[in-house]
Amino acid sequence: MHNGVKMEKLPSRAECERIIKPLLNKGRFYHSRCVADEAIKLAKLYGANEKKAEIAGILHDITKNMPESEQLSIIEASEIEIKSLRNALGGRKSRLWHAISGAVYVRDVVGISDADVFGAIRWHTSGRANMTLLEKVIFIADFTSADRDYEDVGEMRKLAQESLELAIIKGIRFTINELMEMEEYVISDSIETYNDAVLLLLQGKEHRPV
Numbered sequence: 730m731h732n733g734v735k736m737e738k739l740p741s742r743a744e745c746e747r748i749i750k751p752l753l754n755k756g757r758f759y760h761s762r763c764v765a766d767e768a769i770k771l772a773k774l775y776g777a778n779e780k781k782a783e784i785a786g787i788l789h790d791i792t793k794n795m796p797e798s799e800q801l802s803i804i805e806a807s808e809i810e811i812k813s814l815r816n817a818l819g820g821r822k823s824r825l826w827h828a829i830s831g832a833v834y835v836r837d838v839v840g841i842s843d844a845d846v847f848g849a850i851r852w853h854t855s856g857r858a859n860m861t862l863l864e865k866v867i868f869i870a871d872f873t874s875a876d877r878d879y880e881d882v883g884e885m886r887k888l889a890q891e892s893l894e895l896a897i898i899k900g901i902r903f904t905i906n907e908l909m910e911m912e913e914y915v916i917s918d919s920i921e922t923y924n925d926a927v928l929l930l931l932q933g934k935e936h937r938p939v
């Protein structure tokens with residue numbers, strides 16, 4: 730998996746776009762650019778690292794269009810444990826895999842060793858307990874980017890300007906509702922993300938614009 734290339738510093742936006750372009754379809758490429766733009770805005774608003782937000786945003790879906798088998802071999806070649814998740818999901822295609830394979834691909838193939846960027850990609854679909862500020866920024870940017878047009882996107886964008894946790898609660902509610910409608914697997918990380926956000930709000934410790 731390791732190609733031996735390690736980048737000393739974060740690559741430029743243009744370099745990242747060159748890397749993802751052949752890997753993604755047109756729509757996914759456009760989405761990635763929109764998420765990067767949205768992530769920069771949210772990073773500015775909430776005081777996160779703008780450069781890392783931009784790079785994590787542009788790369789977050791890097792393996793989204795890869796065949797499932799390829800994604801699995803990327804994950805299996807890494808230290809990340811996916812066995813239980815794979816068993817739980819049976820043979821069904823998982824929207825969660827691209828977050829894991831994407832983070833590993835960015836680290837081991839693209840050669841970006843930044844742990845914050847890794848985490849932001851790793852957790853962008855499910856969320857997790859105790860998310861970092863950058864992880865929250867990417868998680869929400871994926872819901873509120875300019876290309877999104879689901880029914881409640883206006884409300885989500887409004888909440889994202891008020892508090893990251895308010896947006897997280899709405900986003901998780903939306904995702905879990907949808908999964909439950911289809912009687913699909915709901916990963917416990919998402920429930921923990923939701924609970925964390927609720928608790929932070931109750932304690933008045935949520936992220937507000939700085």
Ligand SMILES: [Fe+2]
Nearest residue numbers: 789790853854
């Ligand atoms: Fe994604």
Ligand SMILES: [Fe+2]
Nearest residue numbers: 764789790871
């Ligand atoms: Fe995405």
